[in-house]
Amino acid sequence: MSHVRLVNVTKRFSxxxxxxxLNLEIGKGECFSMLGPSGCGxxxxxxxxxxxxxxxxxxxxxxxxxISSPAKNYYLPPEKRDFGMVFQAFAVWPHLSVYENVxxxxxxxxxxxxxxxxxxxxxxxxxxxxxxxxxxxxNLSGGGKQRVAxxxxxxxxxxVMLLDEPLSSLDPHLREEMRFEIKDLxxxxxxxxxxxxxxxxxxxxxxxxxxxxxxxxxxxxxxPLDVYNKPANRFVFSFxxxxxxxxxxWDGGKPVILHNxxxxxxxxxxxxxxxxxxxxxxxxIPLTSELTPSEEMVGAKTFSLASRPSEIDxxxxxxxxxxxxxxxxxxxxxxxxxxxxxxxxxxxxGRRAPGPERGENCGLKLLRPFWxx
Amino acid sequence: xxxxxxxxxxxxxxxxxxxxLFLSIAVLVIVVxxxxxxxxxxxxxxxxxxxxxxxxxxxxxxxxxQALINSLIISAxxxxxxxxxxxFFAWLVTRTDLPYKGFMKAMFxxxxxxxxxxxxxxxxxxxxPRAGFINRFFMRDLGFDGPIFNxxxxxxIILVEIMYLFPFVFIQVCGALERMDPTLEESARISGxxxxxxxxxxxxxxxxxxxxxxxxxxxxxxxxxxxxxAVLGIENGIFNIPTLIYQRIHQSAGSFASIRTGTVLATxxxxxxxxxxxxxxxxxxxxxxxxxAGKSFRPMELKLRALKAPLFIFCLAYIAxxxxxxxxxxxxxxxxxTYGLPFTWENLSLxxxxxxxxxxxxxxxxxxxxxxxxxxxxxxxxFAGVMISYVIVKMKVRGKGILExxxxxxxxVPGSVIALGVILAWSGKYGVNLYNTVWIILVAYIAxxxxxxxxxxxxALEQVHDSLMEAAxxxxxxxxxxxxDIVLPLVKPGMIxxxxxxxxxxxxxxxxxxxxxxxxxxxxxxxxxxxxEDGETVMSAALAGIALILIVVGQTLINRFTARKxxx
Numbered sequence: 001m002s003h004v005r006l007v008n009v010t011k012r013f014s015x016x017x018x019x020x021x022l023n024l025e026i027g028k029g030e031c032f033s034m035l036g037p038s039g040c041g042x043x044x045x046x047x048x049x050x051x052x053x054x055x056x057x058x059x060x061x062x063x064x065x066x067i068s069s070p071a072k073n074y075y076l077p078p079e080k081r082d083f084g085m086v087f088q089a090f091a092v093w094p095h096l097s098v099y100e101n102v103x104x105x106x107x108x109x110x111x112x113x114x115x116x117x118x119x120x121x122x123x124x125x126x127x128x129x130x131x132x133x134x135x136x137x138x139n140l141s142g143g144g145k146q147r148v149a150x151x152x153x154x155x156x157x158x159x160v161m162l163l164d165e166p167l168s169s170l171d172p173h174l175r176e177e178m179r180f181e182i183k184d185l186x187x188x189x190x191x192x193x194x195x196x197x198x199x200x201x202x203x204x205x206x207x208x209x210x211x212x213x214x215x216x217x218x219x220x221x222x223x224p225l226d227v228y229n230k231p232a233n234r235f236v237f238s239f240x241x242x243x244x245x246x247x248x249x250w251d252g253g254k255p256v257i258l259h260n261x262x263x264x265x266x267x268x269x270x271x272x273x274x275x276x277x278x279x280x281x282x283x284x285i286p287l288t289s290e291l292t293p294s295e296e297m298v299g300a301k302t303f304s305l306a307s308r309p310s311e312i313d314x315x316x317x318x319x320x321x322x323x324x325x326x327x328x329x330x331x332x333x334x335x336x337x338x339x340x341x342x343x344x345x346x347x348x349x350g351r352r353a354p355g356p357e358r359g360e361n362c363g364l365k366l367l368r369p370f371w372x373x
Numbered sequence: 374x375x376x377x378x379x380x381x382x383x384x385x386x387x388x389x390x391x392x393x394l395f396l397s398i399a400v401l402v403i404v405v406x407x408x409x410x411x412x413x414x415x416x417x418x419x420x421x422x423x424x425x426x427x428x429x430x431x432x433x434x435x436x437x438x439q440a441l442i443n444s445l446i447i448s449a450x451x452x453x454x455x456x457x458x459x460x461f462f463a464w465l466v467t468r469t470d471l472p473y474k475g476f477m478k479a480m481f482x483x484x485x486x487x488x489x490x491x492x493x494x495x496x497x498x499x500x501x502p503r504a505g506f507i508n509r510f511f512m513r514d515l516g517f518d519g520p521i522f523n524x525x526x527x528x529x530i531i532l533v534e535i536m537y538l539f540p541f542v543f544i545q546v547c548g549a550l551e552r553m554d555p556t557l558e559e560s561a562r563i564s565g566x567x568x569x570x571x572x573x574x575x576x577x578x579x580x581x582x583x584x585x586x587x588x589x590x591x592x593x594x595x596x597x598x599x600x601x602x603a604v605l606g607i608e609n610g611i612f613n614i615p616t617l618i619y620q621r622i623h624q625s626a627g628s629f630a631s632i633r634t635g636t637v638l639a640t641x642x643x644x645x646x647x648x649x650x651x652x653x654x655x656x657x658x659x660x661x662x663x664x665x666a667g668k669s670f671r672p673m674e675l676k677l678r679a680l681k682a683p684l685f686i687f688c689l690a691y692i693a694x695x696x697x698x699x700x701x702x703x704x705x706x707x708x709x710x711t712y713g714l715p716f717t718w719e720n721l722s723l724x725x726x727x728x729x730x731x732x733x734x735x736x737x738x739x740x741x742x743x744x745x746x747x748x749x750x751x752x753x754x755x756f757a758g759v760m761i762s763y764v765i766v767k768m769k770v771r772g773k774g775i776l777e778x779x780x781x782x783x784x785x786v787p788g789s790v791i792a793l794g795v796i797l798a799w800s801g802k803y804g805v806n807l808y809n810t811v812w813i814i815l816v817a818y819i820a821x822x823x824x825x826x827x828x829x830x831x832x833a834l835e836q837v838h839d840s841l842m843e844a845a846x847x848x849x850x851x852x853x854x855x856x857x858d859i860v861l862p863l864v865k866p867g868m869i870x871x872x873x874x875x876x877x878x879x880x881x882x883x884x885x886x887x888x889x890x891x892x893x894x895x896x897x898x899x900x901x902x903x904x905x906e907d908g909e910t911v912m913s914a915a916l917a918g919i920a921l922i923l924i925v926v927g928q929t930l931i932n933r934f935t936a937r938k939x940x941x
Contacts, residue, residue, distance in 0.1 A: 078562045085563040091556035105564035
């Protein structure tokens with residue numbers, strides 16, 4: 001059963017359409033992430049669910065209950081929606097103690113004092129804050145403040161938790177730790193999460209499903225595994241994980257790799273020496289026989305061959321021929337830049353795997369090619 | 374390079390630092406510390422003995438006691454009123470959907486520019502019990518028995534002060550509300566709180582330090598305020614501390630008894646002011662919340678709905694009544710052939726303005742004096758200020774704690790106290806007699822405005838990161854070269870800001886000049902005030918009109934200048 005439902009939700013700011021016809025169903029107890037570059041409309045969507053932004057069109061439901069509908073002129077104010085919400089900048093009130101911050105939503109609901117105390121302490125205990133209850137939040141670190149914000153959101157035991165980039169103000173180490181804490185809290189309390197982030201690792205680690213958005217339009221909604229393994233389009237492929245693209249054209253019915261990339265940036269003269277040794281300069285490179293473009297590519301004027309850097313093997317013989325233009329040791333992995341004609345491919349191998357040196361000629365085997373027109 | 378050369382280099386720097394430090398302390402001691410110390414000394418030291426009983430005797434005289442009480446009443450009323458007015462308008466222009474908020478905000482800041490004693494004069498013309506235009510209109514044309522409002526009263530003084538002082542609270546609260554992270558309020562909303570609860574439990578507590586700090590600033594200002602009380606109070610025998618000091622010294626031409634009363638009253642002012650400043654510092658450090666966010670959305674705007682039109686009209690009426698009306702009255706009266714004639718085209722001309730600008734020696738001298746005094750004070754204070762700020766902000770030398778204290782002192786020393794201290798120090802008792810010359814006014818201006826310069830220059834210097842100077846030193850520049858080629862160019866905007874922060878207010882200065890002027894050394898403020906006192910209402914209004922034009926044009930130029938700097 002769907003828990004939060006968005007129907008054809010659209011938001012326009014004067015002349016910009018921030019969110020365009022978004023349809024979405026979030027299941028009960030699901031952790032659902034919205035992922036995309038800044039300005040893609042993910043935060044606007046979250047704020048529409050929260051009630052801080054009006055909808056231009058569409059409807060939002062929680063369970064069977066309508067909470068926003070401009071067509072029916074119906075709008076439930078944020079304070080009546082009973083959501084928990086955590087903001088990027090913590091938004092912990094500096095004039096109230098940690099305890100009073102967490103007790104605030106309970107006091108607003110005029111619960112009996114004993115009940116307030118019990119639930120506040122529960123929330124503080126769940127977030128390891130009991131010992132800091134009397135402190136001013138100003139004395140806490142960023143992570144501490146974010147725990148207070150979480151505890152405050154938990155206090156009313158909400159069914160829906162809205163998280164607006166809650167971890168991006170924290171340092172990387174703390175971010176990973178808090179990821180697990182949020183997941184644990186969700187298991188304990190059972191709320192649904194609507195999570196906004198631009199950090200794909202965060203989205204992958206936390207979510208049951210991920211929505212990828214670009215300029216207000218949904219690109220794909222899938223499990224983290226499927227978003228990674230079956231990207232719906234070139235944008236999703238490039239936004240999730242590391243990616244490589246080679247530009248191709250049809251030449252007499254055969255696919256050939258363009259010598260120069262379509263949007264070439266010129267002036268790499270120092271690399272030209274290495275490039276010229278690989279292919280007679282200026283000529284397009286025929287594609288090797290084991291790579292066959294998918295049927296959708298037939299008829300396209302230009303198209304791309306895409307591959308993850310980790311899904312390319314080196315072969316001594318055959319394969320796509322290129323020259324190593326850069327080799328960098330990154331610790332766990334080695335990062336290669338391979339020139340094919342004037343186009344570049346990135347290859348990543350474990351630090352123990354054998355590989356060619358800078359300037360050497362090598363063959364590439366693309367393990368899982370994707371084709372995008 | 375050998376260690377010997379390195380050691381030599383260090384010793385040299387130490388010398389330069391010492392010279393700057395010594396000069397800085399000397400400037401502040403002579404200009405600021407000596408006058409204040411002389412006041413305390415004269416108040417408590419009688420005939421070579423410490424004498425507290427005499428101080429109490431002076432304070433318990435009916436006149437002085439009443440002046441103390443009056444200062445309290447007026448400043449308390451002004452503070453409470455201004456805080457309410459300022460906070461309300463700040464909330465209105467930042468947190469509601471009031472139309473034309475930008476225009477309203479600009480208009481509410483206009484009183485900052487207008488000298489309050491000129492405003493008081495305008496209100497005197499409008500609401501003095503017999504001759505005031507409004508009162509006369511009600512009595513003559515509407516058949517009222519008596520005046521509808523007597524401006525020569527506590528209420529009149531307090532209301533006029535509120536009109537000119539509320540921007541102190543307004544600007545502080547506006548700033549706090551604008552910078553405040555909207556998610557602080559949004560998280561209260563998502564927690565279930567309505568707008569009224571949020572305002573009461575979140576917004577007001579978070580901006581309370583700003584409200585209080587603005588309120589204390591007004592209290593400080595009003596306690597020591599001369600102009601409004603001088604124009605509106607003396608008529609009805611209402612004196613506060615500064616006006617009583619002025620009256621005593623003026624009447625007795627500087628007799629010993631009057632100086633003594635003055636120093637005792639001044640001591641009370643200094644102590645009260647120091648207490649207020651201390652309290653303000655306490656509130657600002659203890660209650661200074663980090664409420665500024667990185668990324669932010671527009672803050673929530675309360676929809677005024679049915680109240681929108683009435684509140685909009687209320688704001689317009691307030692602006693028309695408190696800002697436009699007094700200004701118009703000043704210009705109209707300044708154009709009258711004779712005071713008392715009705716405002717008809719036949720009675721109005723530009724002749725008065727021509728006369729005071731080109732023919733009347735008294736006003737021509739006053740304008741020349743104010744411009745030259747203001748310019749000299751601004752230039753001197755600007756350079757002294759940058760030197761002293763440099764020591765306070767950038768240098769690591771022993772003894773700069775004294776400088777910080779001395780630099781802060783002028784903030785808590787009211788103008789009339791500075792004037793009195795300058796009289797004590799520079800009337801020949803200690804070898805230099807500047808009394809009755811422009812130089813004594815110049816010294817007093819420097820003392821009074823040093824704090825402005827220190828504030829602007831310190832702010833500019835704090836922006837100059839140490840590494841910029843260190844980089845110059847590493848490149849081989851000496852300390853002097855670093856100052857000349859790196860530091861000065863970088864703090865130039867701060868110095869120019871300091872110049873204008875001093876030059877413009879000094880054009881309208883009254884509190885200090887009124888205590889120090891002689892017949893040939895009137896300033897614009899003194900000329901306006903004395904002409905008004907002598908019944909030359911029309912000339913006084915015309916000169917006030919000229920002063921208003923000078924101030925508004927000057928302020929507009931500064932705003933242009935700073936806006937262009939900001940755009941870069």
